[in-house]
Amino acid sequence: MLTTSSFPVAVAPVTIPVRELLPWAIFTGLLLLLAIYFVGVEQGATSLFPGMYIHEFVHDGRHLLGFPCH
Template sequence: MNDTVFKPSVEPVAIPLRELMPWVVFGGLLMLLAIYFVGAEQGATSLIPGMYVHEFVHDARHMLGFPCH
């Protein structure tokens, strides 16, 4: 019986926090924008006139638990 040990030939490289932080901030801003459009884009807080955005994200509003009617 052979005893073989698997040794990875490539070691994982740690990503420095300074390189990762701009992407985390960018992703967070995109998520906040998405939550705004799904959760608050209607009525008095509307940035875009009409109900186009509301109708586009209507099912997502219900899935995430935002009331709309």
């Protein structure tokens, strides 16, 4: 006789407390805002850094995301 079952055993989901998730969510949000700034705003009159180095570095990303630049 067959003594093992082929049905999967139910596993309880792991809960993630919001207290542990919130700092990572804030950190990720700040990194995304910083990336959007450099890709979308850092050029011309509003630039914080002199020259066009950052603009040229993210130039293709600007067009991919739909930001106008020229």
